Amino acid sequence: MGAVGARALPPRAPPAYTPPMSLPHALLTSLLEKPSSGYDLAGRFDKSIGYFWHATHQQIYRELARMEAAGWIESLPAPDAGAGRKKLYTVQSKGRKELERWAMASTVPMDLRDALMVKLRVAAALPGLDLAPELRAQIARHEAQLAIYRGIEARDFPPGRPLSRAQALQRLILRKGVMYEEAEAAWGREVLAALEAPIASDAQPTR
Amino acid sequence: MGAVGARALPPRAPPAYTPPMSLPHALLTSLLEKPSSGYDLAGRFDKSIGYFWHATHQQIYRELARMEAAGWIESLPAPDAGAGRKKLYTVQSKGRKELERWAMASTVPMDLRDALMVKLRVAAALPGLDLAPELRAQIARHEAQLAIYRGIEARDFPPGRPLSRAQALQRLILRKGVMYEEAEAAWGREVLAALEAPIASDAQPTR
DNA sequence: CGTTACATGTAACCGGTTACATGATTTG
DNA sequence: CAAATCATGTAACCGGTTACATGTAACG
Numbered sequence: 001m002g003a004v005g006a007r008a009l010p011p012r013a014p015p016a017y018t019p020p021m022s023l024p025h026a027l028l029t030s031l032l033e034k035p036s037s038g039y040d041l042a043g044r045f046d047k048s049i050g051y052f053w054h055a056t057h058q059q060i061y062r063e064l065a066r067m068e069a070a071g072w073i074e075s076l077p078a079p080d081a082g083a084g085r086k087k088l089y090t091v092q093s094k095g096r097k098e099l100e101r102w103a104m105a106s107t108v109p110m111d112l113r114d115a116l117m118v119k120l121r122v123a124a125a126l127p128g129l130d131l132a133p134e135l136r137a138q139i140a141r142h143e144a145q146l147a148i149y150r151g152i153e154a155r156d157f158p159p160g161r162p163l164s165r166a167q168a169l170q171r172l173i174l175r176k177g178v179m180y181e182e183a184e185a186a187w188g189r190e191v192l193a194a195l196e197a198p199i200a201s202d203a204q205p206t207r
Numbered sequence: 208m209g210a211v212g213a214r215a216l217p218p219r220a221p222p223a224y225t226p227p228m229s230l231p232h233a234l235l236t237s238l239l240e241k242p243s244s245g246y247d248l249a250g251r252f253d254k255s256i257g258y259f260w261h262a263t264h265q266q267i268y269r270e271l272a273r274m275e276a277a278g279w280i281e282s283l284p285a286p287d288a289g290a291g292r293k294k295l296y297t298v299q300s301k302g303r304k305e306l307e308r309w310a311m312a313s314t315v316p317m318d319l320r321d322a323l324m325v326k327l328r329v330a331a332a333l334p335g336l337d338l339a340p341e342l343r344a345q346i347a348r349h350e351a352q353l354a355i356y357r358g359i360e361a362r363d364f365p366p367g368r369p370l371s372r373a374q375a376l377q378r379l380i381l382r383k384g385v386m387y388e389e390a391e392a393a394w395g396r397e398v399l400a401a402l403e404a405p406i407a408s409d410a411q412p413t414r
Numbered sequence: 415c416g417t418t419a420c421a422t423g424t425a426a427c428c429g430g431t432t433a434c435a436t437g438a439t440t441t442g
Numbered sequence: 443c444a445a446a447t448c449a450t451g452t453a454a455c456c457g458g459t460t461a462c463a464t465g466t467a468a469c470g
Contacts, residue, residue, distance in 0.1 A: 023457080026325045032332045039421050048328060052319040059458065061422065084466055085422060096333075103329045103336055106344055107322035112259040112387055115314035117380050118233045121255060122310045124373040125239045126303075129310055137313055166331040172398050173324050180319055183390035190386075191379050230429080246449050266430065268450065291438050292450060420467070431456080439448065 022107070023055060024063045028072065028091060028099045035090040037078060038064050048173045051149070064089055072098055120191070132195055139188040146181040149174055229314070230262060231270045235279065235298060235306045242297040244285060245271050255380045258356070271296055279305055327398070339402055346395040353388040356381055 030036065030046045041064075042057035044050060067073045072095030078086035091099075116131075116138060123129045157163065157171045237243065237253045248271075249264035251257060274280045279302030285293035298306075323338075323345060330336045364370065364378045 022320075022322045022325050025322075025329075029325060029328045029332060032329075037421075038423095042421095046328070049324060052321075052324070054318060056459070057422080058424090058460085062457090065423095084420075086420085086466095087422085099329060100333065100336065103326045103333075103338070104341070106341055107326075109345070109348070109391075110320060111261060112384065113229075113317060114259075114383065115229045115232075117256060117259070117383055118229050118236060119310045119314075120376045120380055121236050121253070122232075122239075122306060124376040125236060126307065126310075127372065129307065131310070134311070134313055138316070141316070165334065168401055169327045169331040172401055173327055175397060176321065176324055176394050177319065179390050179394045183386050184316075187383050187386045190382060194375055194379055244449075245451095249449095263431070264450080265432085265452095269429090272451095291448075293438095293448080294450085416470095418467100418469080420465100422464085422466105424463075425461085426459100427461100428459080429457090431454100433453085433455100435452075436450085437448100438450105439446100441446080442444090 022102075023059065024067055024072075025099060025102050026053070026055075027060065027063055028067070028095055031073060031089055031091045032096065032099065035088050037086050037088060039086070048170050051152075051174070052177055067095065070094075116188075116191075132192060135188055135192045135195065139185055139192065142181045142185040142188060146178065146185060149177045149181065153178065229309075230266065231274055231279075232306060232309050233260070233262075234267065234270055235274070235302055238280060238296055238298045239303065239306065242295050244293050244295055246293070255377055258359075258381070259384055274302065277301075323395075323398075339399060342395055342399045342402065346392055346399065349388045349392040349395060353385065353392060356384045356388065360385065 026046065026049055027041060030041055030049075038057065038061045042055070042060050045053070045055050045060070064073065064075075068075055068089070072092060073089045074092050075087040075089050078084075078088045080086070116135070119131055119134070123131050153171070153174055157167070157174075163171065233253065233256055234248060237248055237256075245264065245268050249262070249267050252260070252262050252267070271280065271282075275282055275296070279299060280296045281299055282294040282296050285291075285295045287293070323342070326338055326341070330338050360378070360381055364374070364381075370378065
């Protein structure tokens with residue numbers, strides 16, 4: 001097969017706007033909770049998701065423009081801001097349906113892509129290399145992040161107080177951050193301990 | 208400021224080839240262990256890192272071409288494969304130095320970007336939504352992956368046998384996969400339990 | 415009046431993905 | 443010799459990032 005000479009095909013029909021991943025859907029969710037301007041979204045990018053996931057204003061403006069073109073959202077000149085260009089985006093029924101569809105659909109997880117894993121492999125090939133400093137830095141970073149999440153948890157969800165459904169879900173999102181950082185830090189400590197362990201030079205039992 | 212009319216600048220000087228992330232360095236590591244063709248690298252993409260991180264052959268060929276242009280690696284027509292185009296890539300001293308530099312440098316971690324976190328937020332805004340099936344699927348997926356890693360661990364690193372330095376490092380890479388999947392599955396179970404818990408409709412103590 | 419914050423955008427690049435193409439080698 | 447596999451690539455897109463541009467509103 002392989003139609004020879006099929007080179008100069010017209011540029012494929014503009015693919016129907018169906019993003020595989022989730023920035024637009026994250027924005028859609030934010031807008032569902034509260035109609036906002038692109039600037040507002042960039043500023044907070046959602047109180048809970050923004051803890052873990054940063055998006056620049058350019059990304060956000062781009063997605064908003066696309067979603068408006070797709071009819072998922074609509075913009076009105078903001079009631080405040082007289083001569084400014086500020087726009088207020090509101091989710092349309094098409095957008096709400098799309099968000100439901102996406103939420104119910106199954107999503108493939110991201111690859112686990114950690115530079116430290118590669119660096120361990122480098123250390124195996126280049127025995128002179130000392131990864132301990134970088135490891136200590138990473139452990140400290142994860143522990144600091146963990147402390148931040150724990151602080152938020154203690155402040156926003158003190159134990160013993162009953163939570164609304166929305167609050168309970170919000171807390172679970174934060175829990176993910178906590179559990180993720182705990183696992184990262186624990187792994188880091190395990191690696192550091194192994195690096196500092198007596199180097200049983202090569203497969204020699206300590207005897 | 209902002210030199211008006213500075214539009215038609217010549218396309219900025221081709222930025223010195225300094226990738227911020229790590230695919231080239233992962234490939235470099237693989238090549239350091241064993242000079243290979245692009246096809247070989249695509250096939251295994253490194254026994255340990257390939258467990259977690261997939262790279263397509265196009266990515267790999269592109270990176271190999273760039274790294275050769277940068278003088279990090281060199282290609283020779285492969286000794287086998289008579290009339291074929293197969294090339295064997297070998298790390299040059301420049302590449303080895305770059306790998307060391309990168310391994311010692313500190314790396315910024317990736318954002319934690321999980322669709323389920325967004326979906327929980329959606330569920331908070333749209334109370335009709337039932338995320339339980341998707342959650343069960345994710346838990347099953349993580350547990351299956353965990354079983355695979357545990358199998359490899361048991362096969363390659365049975366307890367009680369002393370390990371060489373390289374083997375110990377290899378095992379730590381695998382441990383990361385294990386700990387990551389454990390944390391993901393544990394979080395999933397926590398969320399599922401919360402979703403199925405008595406819905407204390409809104410902040411009403413069960414009393 | 416000048417600086418800072420608000421607010422939106424264009425241009426250009428890089429990494430990751432998908433589709434397509436091409437040709438050599440091995441095998442039934 | 444036809445099909446599968448080996449082996450390498452081009453083209454085109456999309457998402458994420460950085461640099462640059464532009465203008466309004468609020469504040470001291």
